[in-house]
Amino acid sequence: MGQTNLLQGTLDLLILKTLTLGEMHGLAIARRITQMTKGAFEVKPGSLFPALHRMEEAGWLSSEWGESETNRRAKYYRLSKAGRKQLKAEEEEWGRVSVAIALALQTT
Amino acid sequence: MGQTNLLQGTLDLLILKTLTLGEMHGLAIARRITQMTKGAFEVKPGSLFPALHRMEEAGWLSSEWGESETNRRAKYYRLSKAGRKQLKAEEEEWGRVSVAIALALQTT
């Protein structure tokens, strides 16, 4: 049993949300997620890149090669229109799920 | 793409919580979860039983054959001491996770 396993299914949501802040390259997204969640989530490369590729495949992201702030070659990702729609859907889904579980947990 | 896919990792939590209401057989647990979450989650047999077996294997539950209210043979599950401890841990974990995601989602 790992330690800070992030809930399956939430990674897409976090990536999409992060990209609303502007285009960003892979590791920068991961860092931003760690930061936004105050360190609660650490996204490992082995999870991040498969997710990015899958999401690009799905048409939610578009990408473009560029250069990072530190002069390394980096692939910049940007939200597509479909991605924005997906984000909205996943935010709503998250709302439903978290309310449902909160409901269950407060049951005496 | 199924419809009401429940987040991986939350099933154990919901089962453990349900069993704090008293011992219960498999399908009754599933029905109770649907009810506690106001229909948001439907736990299918193909998810439920593997989970129950896994959790019993882990020592969180104990089981005993008996008879259901409708006179069918049914296996009654009960929380063990370790199960109560596990529930507490998972409740806390859920708290951390949901706060972290809420934090990320409210980021402007």
Next chain:
DNA sequence: CGGAGACGTATAGACTGTCGATATAGGCGG
């Protein structure tokens, strides 16, 4: 009674997503 259907448990197979480990490549500094 005899068949239909509901109840309850169970498993197999496909599929998806995460993780750890490892690899490559280029820039930067000593």
Next chain:
DNA sequence: CCGCCTATATCGACAGTCTATACGTCTCCG
């Protein structure tokens, strides 16, 4: 020039969920 950091990438293992299917048995009803 060599080691370290950044950045992307992939592979294999693994866990957990879903669909579909199966089987026994109790109840109800014709």
